[in-house]
Amino acid sequence: MNERAGSTGTTRRPTLRDHQKQQTRRSLLECAKTLFVERGYAAVTIDDIVSAVGCGRATFYLHFSGKPDILQRIGAETMEQRAVTVYADLDAVLESGSRAEFARWMRRAVAWFEDNQAILPAWDEAVALEPEFRQIAKRAVSELPAAMPRYLARWGPDRQDEARLRIELLVSQLERFFTRWAVQGTIDSSADDAAEVLSDIWFPALLPPEHRPAPER
Template sequence: MPAPTRRSADSAGRSSAPDLRAQQKRYTRQRLIAAAAGLFEAKGYEATTVDDIVAEAGAARATFYLHFTGKGDIVAELADHIWADTAAMFAAFGELPDWSHASIRAWLGAYVTRGEENRQALRIFAEQLPHALRDQHQEHVKEFVALLTRPPERWAHLSKPEAKRRAYLLITQLETFMPSWMAGRWSRERSAILDTLTGIWRNTLEADRVDPLADVDPASARG
């Protein structure tokens, strides 16, 4: 096999340099985000300054502004990640084979696990969601309601307004529950908590469903 020429070696060196710069840029950005998230959680969003963030990240102020226009950009990026994750979870609910106890409990278990993985960001949003993102949050909740109420035939026992109301209440229940759960305000008996949540969800989803045998005389049903 012929040895690489100087030209090919130089080309390889030039092509790898942008990759290294891109990796360094991503690393710096993630370091700034991690530093900001820790400070938002510890001090609060309003009390945290850009100077605090760059000091915590070990970066220069000018470097911060190469990546962000302000600290609001960071919390918006954290929010986008959480909202995308949450949307994926509610979309997965629509793909459940049924609304049995086992199916809903497994989905709720996955939802709680995903929330635990996003513990830090969820705490920030629960306690000090910046005012600028509150309207966006409400828009995302509407998206979650639309995802949760699919497929429509599974919700056919309810009117569309009632289906949306119940979906909204179930979603806001989880949004309230998760920060309390992660803060240790609930019993750590995970299995019992999941059973209780599953019961609430099934009762809310299945209430008012008409039993096809409800008005049938038992004797005629046996016959």
Template sequence: METKDGAGRPAAPNLRDEQKRHTRRALLDHGRQLFVARSYPNVTIDDITRAVGCSRATFYLHFKNKMDLLASISAETTEYRAKEVYRDLDAVLLTGEHVEFVAWVDRALDWFARNREILPTWDQALAAEPEFQAIGRHSIQELTDAMPQYLNRWPRARHGEARFRVELLVTQLERYFTRAEVQGTIDYAGDGPERSVAEVLADIWFPALQPPTDE
């Protein structure tokens, strides 16, 4: 709840609030650095608190556990949240323009490039802690929740299918980027400058995301 002064204006943050924000940001930043450097299973809460110079009690004032910290890192420190990428897609699909979708695929792949260091941590967390599956599931649901116009163009009885198609798109883009840019196990040089990766992916996904026209 926002604190207000006597005139009804937002009160200036006090020193304690500033310290709490500073500590939270330090936990996020150091947690991210350690996860990237050592991998998620090899980092403990004690490692993070030592890096920050705070106690475990302070850590638990901000986060429930290590899984909560990772989810917060993704929500608060990634460049341009994934949800915004799919809100952008919602507007792009409404245009019905294939060329706009190609440009969106380029932007989506750029998002992966900007956040590539932290991406493997999610797979590591899922493998190490089955409970993280619920957090991963929620993150996917957030993406389709950001696409109300797309969902509303589908018959209500097929909203589950519409969501599933977006989830498959998310999965393919992530796996393509991981294999091509992180692992180096897939490569596409193209048949010429006119056929980019984004264009090939758009050929597959633009028609797959179109709502049915016979219902």
């Protein structure tokens, strides 16, 4: 069988050089993540990263355009996971109309932050320092409503901007809560208690007025 790429449509088999490039890229990502977690974003230089890997700056720039780019690549899987597993889950929870289910979702959302706590301070630092990264972070948040088509449909075509804004504000409050609670230690609460209070605030706020339960008399 002819294995030549392009003549039969067969995908070219990876070469040893391809594997080496992939391994170098993985090593750069892993070392950069370790350094960002240990030292923060601003304190780490590209020279620190390539020194930890044992390669040169030219090799780094074959894979990444700079520090914001490599941090974006580190965060890409994390943020994609948030969209797929956290906010797609929220879409189903809101459709159920159950406040109890929403409170359980809120606890899972806090757990997601706990699982990714180590890298989040570097992400926040880069947002503050790098205009380029600020746009990356903005895009990561603005894309979350796309994981929630049923939620958007309930708000109707004339209220899409409001519906998206509500999700973006939810994300912002969760991020700020987690920073003050887990990173700074300035909020004294259990995760379960915080999830209950956040549910009181956000469960009705994410339902269009016509979908909200009637107040008890």
